[in-house]
């Protein structure tokens with residue numbers, strides 16, 4: 001499995017200006033997304049906005065996104081980001097005082113706070129210490145009498161775990177538990193199939209593997225699993241928005257589709273831009289991107305081993321995200337050096353995070369490793 005990485009790289013000019021190892025922070029803008037954003041600006045600038053065309057374009061992108069995650073368009077709501085998707089999900093689940101939600105300690109706070117905030121309803125969130133391997137058997141050992149839901153990430157941002165969400169989904173179905181998954185750090189690099197995951201809700205933003213700037217997310221809702229009710233309401237939330245735009249008490253039936261979780265106007269340029277990103281990802285294939293990143297990860301791990309630098313997080317392909325690696329180099333000490341070397345990466349809890357994308361190359365990995373080696377040598381000689 002392979003694709004023309006050099007051709008893909010030409011679509012992301014920023015990655016030629018530096019050693020960009022920060023795709024897990026945000027995606028550089030690509031030509032296809034830029035073109036869609038520019039087309040939106042031009043139509044707005046020239047014609048003061050063909051809104052009906054933009055809205056039909058939005059529905060086309062909803063269809064593309066649904067196909068991308070193996071959902072139906074009716075199961076997809078657009079949101080502002082992951083946090084909004086997780087908050088909508090947490091508040092829409094029929095959880096009551098005394099119910100318990102299981103989460104992993106140290107998982108992304110934008111998911112965790114959505115559930116911690118349910119404490120005001122008396123719903124308790126219990127954090128389980130995060131082991132290297134998380135699957136259905138792990139959660140099964142921790143289920144309590146009051147456990148009603150599990151919420152977790154597919155891929156961890158801070159150490160690159162890739163969790164077996166499908167087996168957790170099976171456990172949840174067997175035990176009648178709600179299951180909420182944050183796929184933000186995996187989508188676009190790890191194939192996401194919401195049916196295989198078997199989740200009640202899956203949420204994500206789009207500014208990493210989905211190649212958009214910040215400000216757009218989505219929520220998948222399994223309508224068959226639960227009649228989840230929205231906390232917010234606007235005209236478009238309704239099954240039949242009033243044509244005369246007058247709100248009435250007797251017209252409050254929410255849409256039967258995931259549109260019930262949408263309110264107000266949309267981030268239309270971003271949604272239309274997402275159409276360009278999904279076309280690019282579909283043309284390459286997420287499985288190919290995953291394999292490409294895994295192979296680069298093998299090279300990175302071998303290089304770190306050679307230099308005696310520890311890898312934080314899982315090493316085996318089965319348990320590690322293809323594209324997120326944390327090298328045990330103290331961030332405060334190393335970041336200014338990497339900045340001098342024009343290497344872009346992120347500080348992490350236990351080191352520096354090297355995160356890869358569809359445009360990453362062996363040369364990027366080697367430049368990073370050469371820079372680490374040079375500094376280690378210089379400090380050994382000093």
Ligand SMILES: Cc1ncc(COP(=O)(O)O)c(C=O)c1O
Pocket residue numbers: 081082083084108110111153155156157182183184185204205206217
């Ligand atoms: C697992 C995970 N969830 C959520 C987010 C971000 O949340 P939001 O899209 O709300 O900014 C990130 C990273 O930024 C992440 O890694």
